[in-house]
Amino acid sequence: MSTPSILILPGDGIGPEVMTEVRRIIDWFGDKRGLKFDVSEDLVGGAAYDAHGTPLTDATMARAQEVDAVLLGAVGGPKYDELDFAVKPERGLLRLRKEMDLYSNLRPAQCFDALADFSSLKREVVAGLDIMIIRELTSGIYFGEPRGIVKEGNERVGINTQRYTESEIARVARSAFELARKRGNRVCSMEKANVMESGVLWRQVVTEVHAAEYSDVELSHMYADAGAMQLTRWPKQFDVIVTDNLFGDMLSDLAAMLTGSLGMLPSASLGAPMANGRPKALYEPVHGSAPDIAGQGKANPCACILSFAMALRYSFDQGDEATRLENAVNAVLEQGVRTPDLLQREGVTPATTTEMGDAVLAALDASL
Ligand code: IPM
Numbered sequence: 486m487s488t489p490s491i492l493i494l495p496g497d498g499i500g501p502e503v504m505t506e507v508r509r510i511i512d513w514f515g516d517k518r519g520l521k522f523d524v525s526e527d528l529v530g531g532a533a534y535d536a537h538g539t540p541l542t543d544a545t546m547a548r549a550q551e552v553d554a555v556l557l558g559a560v561g562g563p564k565y566d567e568l569d570f571a572v573k574p575e576r577g578l579l580r581l582r583k584e585m586d587l588y589s590n591l592r593p594a595q596c597f598d599a600l601a602d603f604s605s606l607k608r609e610v611v612a613g614l615d616i617m618i619i620r621e622l623t624s625g626i627y628f629g630e631p632r633g634i635v636k637e638g639n640e641r642v643g644i645n646t647q648r649y650t651e652s653e654i655a656r657v658a659r660s661a662f663e664l665a666r667k668r669g670n671r672v673c674s675m676e677k678a679n680v681m682e683s684g685v686l687w688r689q690v691v692t693e694v695h696a697a698e699y700s701d702v703e704l705s706h707m708y709a710d711a712g713a714m715q716l717t718r719w720p721k722q723f724d725v726i727v728t729d730n731l732f733g734d735m736l737s738d739l740a741a742m743l744t745g746s747l748g749m750l751p752s753a754s755l756g757a758p759m760a761n762g763r764p765k766a767l768y769e770p771v772h773g774s775a776p777d778i779a780g781q782g783k784a785n786p787c788a789c790i791l792s793f794a795m796a797l798r799y800s801f802d803q804g805d806e807a808t809r810l811e812n813a814v815n816a817v818l819e820q821g822v823r824t825p826d827l828l829q830r831e832g833v834t835p836a837t838t839t840e841m842g843d844a845v846l847a848a849l850d851a852s853l
């Protein structure tokens with residue numbers, strides 16, 4: 486097989502700084518574990534808009550379709566707030582998701598023991614938490630037509646459309662059941678079947694796919710609002726949660742905060758298998774571009790590093806090496822290395838982004 490390829494899109498804000506650390510990690514796996522990658526880099530989001538007047542050029546889009554995996558930092562910033570919707574930095578990310586057809590977005594919410602006291606919830610509620618939210622990523626209200634702001638009589642009306650086809654629901658349900666089989670074997674599906682037809686169909690299709698193909702997996706259903714409540718009440722009741730694009734956006738931020746820091750959480754967005762058997766894939770930290778701390782060495786690179794661990798697992802079939810990297814991050818936390826987002830006490834000197842990267846590399850060396 487030829488050398489696997491990775492396209493790096495650092496993007497905006499803290500994206501470039503955290504990605505610098507990831508590149509060092511990628512090089513480590515090449516030097517020390519014989520895992521060579523063909524790495525290229527390009528622009529996305531505001532950075533692409535500044536250079537080309539668009540948040541994602543057609544050439545970058547084409548390159549993303551060719552490579553084995555895309556690693557993205559973050560997009561957006563206040564500088565672009567006034568831009569037209571069509572060229573906002575976020576559109577670059579949404580175009581990648583849509584055109585690569587990355588329908589299954591895996592957002593793990595895992596509580597590292599060393600950080601259990603960072604959660605806004607009590608330690609016993611979050612310690613040992615390990616849940617996976619699977620968010621549908623290419624359809625629903627994010628993309629449904631009609632949409633827009635139109636004039637009706639003498640007032641404006643804002644319109645978005647929630648729309649799901651059977652096949653869109655079925656494929657994301659399958660990906661949730663498949664993943665559950667490798668974990669705790671339980672799936673909870675969330676929608677609003679009590680008020681939305683799309684929710685009624687969602688529940689029907691998930692139930693049908695389950696009965697026909699995955700009856701060995703335990704399935705439950707919850708209204709998404711109750712799901713939010715249960716996530717804060719007793720999150721450990723869940724294993725895999727599968728939900729639509731908008732509910733998934735909200736519930737995954739909620740779940741992220743349970744773990745104490747957005748700076749720790751990775752994600753994978755997966756599509757159908759390519760000719761070489763690997764899924765179309767994009768990996769990105771759940772945190773945003775954090776413009777307020779950009780360029781100051783304050784960003785926590787762990788979420789982006791852990792996103793690369795997910796790439797090792799889901800794109801490159803290197804589950805053991807992914808675990809090695811995750812263990813290295815855990816070891817660094819146990820040692821007490823803390824970027825500012827992980828600091829609770831005064832008087833502790835925070836690590837810079839680079840120092841956090843150094844510590845992870847040292848922990849990787851120690852794992853050999
Ligand atoms: C996310 C983000 C994005 C979304 C934005 C940046 C478009 O909030 O990945 O959760 O809404 O999907």
Ligand code: MG
Pocket residue numbers: 734735738
């Ligand atoms: Mg979001």
